[in-house]
Structures are given as C-alpha cells and as structure tokens.
Amino acid sequence: MTRLVGQPVRRVDGVEKVTGRARFTGDLVVPGMLYGRVLRSPYPHARLRRVDTSAAERLPGVHAVLTGADLLDLDPYYGHAVKDRPIVALDRVRFAGEPVAAVAAESEAVAAEALHAIVVEYEPLPIVATIDDALAPEAPQLHEGPLRPGLFHGLGEFRAGPGNICYHHHFARGDLIEAFAHADEVVEGTYTFPAVYQYAMEPHTVIAQWDATGLTVWSSCQHPYLVRAELADLFRLPLDAVRVIVPYLGGGFGSKSYTKMEPLAAALARKAGRPVRIANRVAEAMVTTRGHGMRCWMRTGATRDGRVVAREVRIWLDTGAYADNGPRVAATAADAAPGPYRWEAVAVDAWAVYTNTPPAGSYRGFGAAHLIWIGEAQIDALARRVGLDPLEFRRRNLLRPGEEVRPGGRPLDADLVGDVERAAAAVGWHDPKPPLVGRGVAVGLLAAGAHPVSTAIVRLQADGTAVLLVSSTELGQGVRTALTQIAAKELALPLEAVRIVGPDTAVTPYDRSTGASRSTTLAGLAVQRAARDVAAQLRDIAARVWGLPHEALTLRDGAVWHETERLSYPDLLRRHFGMAGGELIGRGEVRPERGTGSYAEGPVFWEVCAGAAEVAVDPETGQIRVRRLVSIADVGKAINPLLVEVQDEGGALQGLGIALCEEMLFQDGQLVNASLLEYHVPTTADLPDEFQTIIVENGDGPGPYGAKGVGEGALAWVPGAIVTALQDIGVEVHQLPLTPERVWRALQSSPRG
C-alpha cells in the first residue's frame, strides 16, 4: 500500500469505461431537455443584413430560436484572453462556421428542420484568408475599436493591435548584432507549421439549465472553473450562481480548454425557458477550435568551435477570427523559440494574427510543438556545418540543471543532456545505417503548469474509506487514477478505499484548469496536502488515546501505529465521534510560491520535450517510414508508470501526425477537409516499427514525490526528430507535415537525392 505511488495500477475508471457505463455529457438527459442545433455562417466574412426566424419559430416542436437580437440585455462578448467573441453573431460573421442562430426543439430532427427555415441575408465582405492577407497594410480590419482584455488574459500587460494583430509578444536578451558578429556560421530560414485539429473523439457537448438558483451547465470542458467565471461574467451572476459539472471527457487535447459552446447553450436555454443540449458534430467541432497555423522566420549562429551564440526569431500565428488562446500560444511559442541553449543574445517576436478562419486555440504542446522542430533543425544544420556530431553539439550547448532559462523565471529543473543521450542511445545513434536511413534527436522545453492554483478536500468516512473532492477533469489521461493513488498513499489505504468525485463547481473545490501538463503536479500537490491534513488529524486522535506525542505515530494499512500497537481508522473515528459516524475533513491548497503566478514569474516547471527517431525515405514516393521512435518521459517521479507511458505514447503519435500527415486545408477561408476521411490522423498503420518510451525519474519536479507533468512534451519533440533525421539523409524541408510529395521534391534537390 505504501508502494501505491510508482506502481502501474489500473485506471480507477477502467471498468466503467470498458463496460460502457461511464457517462459522458452526451449520455445525459436532463428532465425537460430540448435539443439545440446551430445555424452556421457559410461565409467567412459577411455583414448580416437580416435574420428572419419567424418561419422557424412557427414549426411545431420548436421552442426557441436564438439570434443576436436576444442578447441586447447583455454585454454578449466573451473570450478568456480577449473579449472579442459574441455568443452568436451580432451584425457580422467573421468565419465560415460562425454561429448565426440556434434552435431549441423537441428533437434533433425538428431542430435541424428549423435551421433550414431560418432566412439569413448576408452581404459578403472581403476576406482575410491568410497571415499575409491579415498583415497587408490595406487589409480589412476584423475587429473594430480597441480590443478588451478577457478575465484570464494572464500575460501581464495587454498588447494588441494595430490592424489585425491580436497580440504581440517580444523579448530580447544580450546584444544581438554583436552576438551574431561572433558567429562563424549562421543558418536562416522561413518555416511553415500547419493548422491542425485536436481530434478528441468526443465533440463539444453542453447541456445548460436555468432554475431559481441560477445556471447549471454540464459540459465536456477541461476548465470548469474558468468556464464558470466567464458564464458568471456574461450573464451577470455571482460565481456561486453558476454551476459547471463535467462528466468524463472523450479526450480534450486543448480543444475543450476555456469556454467554447457553453455561452451559446446557456443563452439558448435562457430563451427557451427549458434545459437545452447542444452537441457538436465533428465538422462543427473542427470550426469551433483548432491549432494555430504558423509562419516562422528564424536565424541561428554558432562559432566554428561549436558554440551557439545568437538566435533571432519572428513568429506569426494564425489565430483565426477570434483570439481564443492565441495570446498564450504566441507567448509560449516565443518562450520555446530560443530552445534550451546557452546564448549570448536572443530576440524573439511573436504575433497572433486575426484571419477569417475558425478561431485557433490550444492544442497539446502548443508553442513548443510549433518552434522546437525549427530550432532543432537549425541546431542540427549548424552542427553539421561546424563538423560536429549533432549529439555532441547539443551536449556542449544545452543548459544544465539550475541554469537560467528565462530571466527571473524558474531555472532549469531537468537533466536535458542525460535525456537526449538516453534517447540517442536507444535509436543506436552511432550504429551503421543503410542509405536513405537517418537518425535525429530533438530537445526542447515547454513552459508548463499554467497558473498554479489548485485546491482539494479529502473526507475520511467512518468505515475508513475516503472521498476525494477535486476538480481536475478526466480526459482519458488518467488523472483520477493518479490523484487517487496519491490520496491512498498518504492515507495508507488501498486504492479501492478512495473514491474521487468531481468536477462540480458547486461542491468540488477550485482547480484552475486541466491542461498544461499540470494536474498530477498541482492538483496532485493539493490532494497530497489535503490527505496529509487528514493523516495529521488521525495521528492527533491516536495521540490523545494513547497519551503519546503525535510524532511517535505512523500510518500503515488503514491504521495508526505505535510500535506494534494499532488503532484502525474506524476505531479512531468511533472514539472521536462516539459513534460509527462522523468524518474527518482535510483541505489542501496550492498557490504561487513566489507571489503572483504571473507569466513573468515563469512556469511552474519546465516540461521536457526530448526524443530520437530513425526514419527511412522511399526515394520513389517520398514516403517516410519511422523505423524507431524513442520518447523520453522525464517526469521527475512516475506516480503511475503505465499511465505515463500511454500518455507519452499518445503525445508522440500526435506529434507524428503533425510531422507526417495532419493539416487543416483552407481555401478562401473555407475548411475543405472537415472529416476523418479527408483529415488524416495517424492510425495503427502509421505506428513506428519500434516505439518506446523511456521514463526518467530524477525527482526534480515540484509536484508530489518530485513529480512533474508529462504528455505534451512527447508531441512537441517528435516533428523535430523526424526533421533532423531527414537532414541526416540530406533532405531539408521547411514545411510540415512532411507529406510524401514535399519530401520527394526535397529529395530531388538534396545532395544525396
């Protein structure tokens, strides 16, 4: 039992899930519930001339048709970073797929029929389809007037505009000109990263219900407390009048971070006077959020004796029609741009740019995934130019534990050299290799943990079982299992004796969010503290019974022990309460250690992105085959090695998707591959021939038992290792995904081609 932490125990929600009994939001039926469907704009940019809902409203079974005209009593804009998005289009639509109206009806079929009966007159406007369009001096401006910061901008000073600039992040250190003057070799290039879809199996689903006490929302959201705050703000309610309940999620990967469909469902239910469920179709989910497409210009310089000296980076992120998490993505991309190297000077600018495409938000590993492959491609190229083994080149230049990553921020808390060496060794770095086979490594850092505020409550029941109240959302990542393990270990109970409940903002306490690889580290710490609070109370009671000092007592096997004497928890509670009832309540709190938790204070921990790949290229087709993929899960402490491994594997596969095949294709602002048939995510057929995760446990994380986050890192390093492995063959491609065509073309122009 005391060895619960570190063991590959089975998921606590496994039986529920494999037997089909686990409930997702789409499985719920609230009494009196109506079915909502959304009318979406076919135009990427247009003025709304007229929205006539009268025919739709007359259809039998239709209870409400919501349009912008129903929101006149509200300030109907939301957005946690920038308050730029109306609940439903007001006078203008800014992307193809934007909600123009929504219907609540007795059935999905009636609701769908009603959508056809809504008459909308659009006046098409000139569109801003790409980053280039958006940055053109004469470009139409997507948002008028000054942008307003959202409730959780969280990036210090709010920097937006002019034009279609949603956010600008800049930092520089050292004298860039002088540092580049020290460089003997400089690599420079422009790179393109695709817009990708997060592809959670479950599309966004929300049920909204109003009653005498306020608004209740069941939502497939990752961050119930941030959704609560935005809904309270929109509908002018106190926080405790909004209740957000989150059943299981069928994946998230950032697609369900922050507020998505909740305001629309709430506004529709408000009008209908009945609960309403809106469940996105996949094609709708794909225009609800996506990852950021990017263009990046970067140059990196090194001395001929193998020392990196300077890097300059400019990043343009296509954030679509509304900001969503664009500002944070820009800041995180900028953070990742220097890479974990020792520079004389760096200068980074990152812009999030509005375009007439669906809003881009969070996708697992954002920022780091965007930048690491570019930085590593240039590091790799420089190594080859100065005649050093790329591994040796990195060994010389990588930051060491304790070194500064960002001025004033958290120093490096990982052994990156050890990580990258392990990965390289596992793909047989120095082994001979056949032609058209290359090996690459990639290493980077991801600013992880988000804002470190989490709380938890542990309730020890009269029979010695425990209930854990915590608001981390279970996305499939196994957080319920990991948190249960932590509570069970601290209480010296078997796993089965701890039940986890939440999230439900009415009852389970505050957790800022589930994302940024933060839950095991931060919610885990809150759980550990809450459980230790209960453990201390148990020792106190036993100390009173035995007349011994608190310190002489230990917890083991559901009992407090003094040498060979034991008092079981049920015994202790019976003595404390004088009956077989009562309970002990423990609380745990995590907050920023150094004060504000602001962006400048740096991340809670640096998530390691490191691994190696061996690839082969088919010279006839340009098809890449991944022969080996070795991922480093540098987790500090693996609370559950099995979950770490599958998390890491999942992340690496998603990284492979970005590297090899995933790309949302837009033509004039229209998404043209909005289904799994046309949008290619990796399948088992795309698995590497050898696929391995190496868990590294140096106990250097800030979480319980030295743990730190995992999962996103794996996604973020993979494209870099594939790209550098290609460079090992002499193939240089500056555009992801590495489709056969792109690789084949590059192969034709390569020295080995």
Next chain:
Amino acid sequence: MTRLVGQPVRRVDGVEKVTGRARFTGDLVVPGMLYGRVLRSPYPHARLRRVDTSAAERLPGVHAVLTGADLLDLDPYYGHAVKDRPIVALDRVRFAGEPVAAVAAESEAVAAEALHAIVVEYEPLPIVATIDDALAPEAPQLHEGPLRPGLFHGLGEFRAGPGNICYHHHFARGDLIEAFAHADEVVEGTYTFPAVYQYAMEPHTVIAQWDATGLTVWSSCQHPYLVRAELADLFRLPLDAVRVIVPYLGGGFGSKSYTKMEPLAAALARKAGRPVRIANRVAEAMVTTRGHGMRCWMRTGATRDGRVVAREVRIWLDTGAYADNGPRVAATAADAAPGPYRWEAVAVDAWAVYTNTPPAGSYRGFGAAHLIWIGEAQIDALARRVGLDPLEFRRRNLLRPGEEVRPGGRPLDADLVGDVERAAAAVGWHDPKPPLVGRGVAVGLLAAGAHPVSTAIVRLQADGTAVLLVSSTELGQGVRTALTQIAAKELALPLEAVRIVGPDTAVTPYDRSTGASRSTTLAGLAVQRAARDVAAQLRDIAARVWGLPHEALTLRDGAVWHETERLSYPDLLRRHFGMAGGELIGRGEVRPERGTGSYAEGPVFWEVCAGAAEVAVDPETGQIRVRRLVSIADVGKAINPLLVEVQDEGGALQGLGIALCEEMLFQDGQLVNASLLEYHVPTTADLPDEFQTIIVENGDGPGPYGAKGVGEGALAWVPGAIVTALQDIGVEVHQLPLTPERVWRALQSSPRG
C-alpha cells in the same frame, strides 16, 4: 449584515418553492428509470406458502419482480435499532401492508397491472392485535430467536425480550416505598395515547440506481448518512460506494427518519438492472410508519404542604411488527415520565411491544408527547387536592437552571418557572372566567439533539460569495435559511452571497441526522465553526498584506478591516492566489463534548415544552373549543424569529391534533381510516381563537449564539395543557384524543357535569 442572526429573513428556498421550481424526489427522472410498485400483504399475520411471479414477469413492460427469493445472497434484515425487518417478506408477513413483492416496469400502470398478476398463497396465523394480546403469556411470538441490535441502537446495553418485548427501559432513583410513605396525597391512573400518523404532505419516495461505482439513492429521507450506513451494511458495500442524495422534503416529522423504503427500492433496482422509483401512496405511507400508541400507568405523590415526592410509571408502547425507532421512543418516554420536578424517588419502566400492526417509529416530540400530558394531569390533580393554585404548585416543585434532571446527564439549561409563568399570564391565568371554561398549563422536557455529530464545509469563492456544504435536510423547517444566516453572519456577507448545497453524501459532509430539534444547534455549530475557519484565513491573508497582527483585524461588509482601511474578500483572494480564482476552504466539526455521546451522557440540551391553554366545552356535544393557546418557544437565541414562530405554531397544531382528533384506528390489525377523509388532522377550522407563540431568549443553549432547538416542544405540551384546562372545569379524561364523545361522557360523571 452583522445583524443577520436574530432577524426574520425570508426563506432562502422560498422563491423556488412558491414558483413550483423546487425539486422533490418525485419530480426527478433518472435516465432509464423504471416505476416500482409494491405488493402488500392483506393479512396482518400469515405464512407465505407460495409467491408465483411468473405471470407478472411475462407482462410486456415488466422488467423485474422482486420477492424474498431474490435476497438469498444477502443478510436481508435491516433496522437501525433492531435488525428485525426483511427488505421484503421472506416466509412470513407480520402486518397488513407489509411488502411481499415489488414490480419494476416501464410505467406505473404496467407495474400496477403486474401486481394483480402475482399469485400469493397465504396461510393466516393468529394475530397479536394489541398490547394486551402481545403481553399475554400464551401470545404467538412475532420474532423468533434473539433480536439483533442494529447499527444505531445507541442506547447502550441491548435489552430485548422475552416474548414480544422489543425493548425494555428501566430506571429508578431513591427509595420509592419510603418516598410514597411521605406522600399525603397520591394520584393514580391508567392512560391511553393514540397511534397517530405523521402526515407529511409528501409520502416516502425513493429512486435507486446501481452503476459501476455502486449504489445511488435519491430519497425523501431525513437522515441520509444513517440510510447510507444501513444500505452499505445490507448490500455489503463500503460507505463511499453508497451515495444518498436528498432533494427537498415535503415534510418529515419523523416519518422519514432512518431507513424506510430505500432497501426495497435498491433491491428492486438491483434486480431490474435499471434505476427504479418507488413512490408511496398516502395509504402506503400510513402503513410504512406511524407514531406509537401507548398505555401508561402512573402514580404520583405529594405532601399536603405542596411538595411532590414520588412518581412511579409503567409505559407500554405498541411498536408494531418491527422495531423501527421503538427502543428510542421507549427510552425518551421514560426520560420524560418524571417531568421536570424535584423528586425523592422515581421509578420508570418502559416497554416497546411488538404487535401485528404497521411498524411505529418517530413522530415529532415522541416520548415527551406521550408522557407530559399524563404527568401534568397528575401534577394538576395533586395541586387541586392540596388546595394550591396549579401554577403556584409548579413554581414550588419545578427544577431550576443547573439542577440535575437525570443523574450524570446534562443539568437543566432552561428557566422553566419563567416559561410557565409567561404562558399562564398570556392566557389570563387569574382572570375571572365563565362556566365551562378552563385554563391549564403544561410543562415538560424533551431529551433533544440526538447524537451530537455534525460537520460542515464553507468555501469562499473568488468573487467573495460562499458555498456552504452541509447535510441537514430541508423538511420545510427552514434549516437551509437558518444555516445560511449563521454562515453569512460569521463571514460578514449578505444572505444572498451564501449558497447552501446538500445533502449529498458523496460531497456534503457528515451530519448524523435531521430530527430531535438538533439542526440549528448542532449543524449550526458546525457551520459556525467552518465559517470562522474561513474568517481566520481571511484575517491571516490581510495580516500578511498589512504586516499587522491577526487580532487587529475585523470582518465587516465583505471585507477585512483595520481601522478605516479595508481589503475586500475578492482583493484578498486575488493577492493570495495571484489571480481571480482559487478559494478558501473552512471546516467545522461538532462531536460529543464529554466523550461518547451515549444515552447515559444525556441529551445535548433539554428542549422546553411549555405553554398554556384556555378551553371551553360545549355541554351538549362535548366538543372542545380552544379559546387561547400560548406556546413558549424557549430557544436560547432565535436565529430567525419568523421561522421559530412558524415551527412552533406547526408543532402546537400537531399537538392539538393529538389532543383533539387524531387517531389511527385498527381493527384486527387492519388500519380502517387510511386517508385524509377518514383520518382527521387539524385544519384552519380547528385553529384556536387566539394563537400565540412567545419566544424566550435566555442564551442558554449549546448552539451558536446560545441557540437550542425548537418545534417538537410545542407539540409535546399541548395535550397536557388541554387536559389540565379540562380538569379546571372538573372533567377528567384519561384517553387521547379528547373526542366530543369522550368529553361528553366524562362531563356526565364530573362534579360540574
């Protein structure tokens, strides 16, 4: 705001209730829910020869038919005091109305049809219809083998049997023979108290659902945590695998205390593999529980100079076919038997006796309601015999604050003389009165509070609103309002800024029960402590901000103050967590102060039962008209005077029902008046001409601000004051209710008749 406590604020659930939006268990629909109906025995005592469910099972829409044969994997007996009751009849039925089978079907109609299709062969057995039958030496024995104590017997040593004795409670103090030898006057008599029905507006309703995580029950129960424990015990589950959720209750009055229909609903849902709702009809509720009918023999002696010296009491309570709360009722009746007087000696025996009638359990004020009228009738008679004004007689003999009530138990914590004088004055005790008009007072004590274990959690949210997690059930008594007032006062918040949540055993913390007038006192104390815990954290944060000692700071208007400087709660939380998020968690715990909380330790407080009545009797019909009824609500501190008043009025009216009209009539074990048409509860037509509650606030309760419980006391004194007012006219009746016929007959034989 700081004056929130003591104010007649409106109910926090008022709007929900008057707009019909408040949800009761019968309003809930769980997805996939089936409708359960119960087949009940027509015989009061019979052997089950055969139960054939095959035809019922074949009916379309029927999902399960439950009989005793489905319980072979369990120890299917429950009962918190005595484990004597099978979930559904096994081989024998013991009362008319006992569940023999239950059906779960797609609709109520199909379920009802299926009941008719079940074939049961009964072999009628000789019945034990009355207490006399039960005590006869050759009486058939209702329960074979030794009785087993339940999980919450709570009365120390378990004393049962032989024969049909379910429980025997005895105590004696002093030398009874010697004490009676000092008596110059002795009054002696045998008295009868009716079986009455608690008549909550909402009959018992339960939804049971099994899933991968265990059993969830939505129930109209008063004591969710005790129900949880019994269900866990029955179905062999850990406590945290049983979740009991309690929506609003449409009244309780003890009828929903402990476990009632929950095991049957759970067993039926278990067999059906689907959620099932069972909603009792009124006639079914009346055979599910009721108050105890009683016979009592009592004698009381006094000296000619007006000093009471000795009392001897024997009490036989008809507890029906199963114990339910019979043992506690017997103990409480015994407790109330001496009355709050100074005796040389008392001896009391109380027996709970099994009969072939529906099980009797708790009804508001039980025990005290049974005994006070008898004791007071004898006190009154003695006063008249020794020529003293009954008020003066009481003044001489009543216990004073601090005096011992029960050896080792809580000393008297109320000013009874003051209370009874106030009541007497309010009915114009010494004023002249017309013929056939009488005045009476009654005073007694009720051992209240039950076992003192309650806990609460208070969560202060980022916008300064608070959520209160507490498991007291809202029966209409206004507990949610009172507890919200306490939390709001301690947090210096307006009432609207505090939201109360619960009970839901998965998330809201332990509260032993809602009953025994305990909630404001005990759950209130837990809430006060939890809120003070949060208040201390707020002061700590402000103390850190200002660099001031904790003690220099006060809470006012949602802010912490130092002299004229203030920091609002949202400010403080923002500083603490570095964001507009996070929350402060406070916990509160109440447990027995002197150790075990056992029966012997005495009640948490003595609830005062005191009041006065003026009645007129119609000599032609024997009809009693209540001209004045003045009730003393000696509450220590009225958290909400409006709620105290309506609670007290409700109790007094129920007391009037017992005094004047209520009685369940059994013939050979069959209830013959099982509807509101035949069972007469007081209506507005039965209201006293003048009806007044006087609130007494001496701050002498153990609850927050000196509060103690209220409501039950009013029920318990009323019959006594009516009976003594009748004696003031010279009419002596030893049997309740005081029907016109009984009064008319007594009037014929009275000196004034």
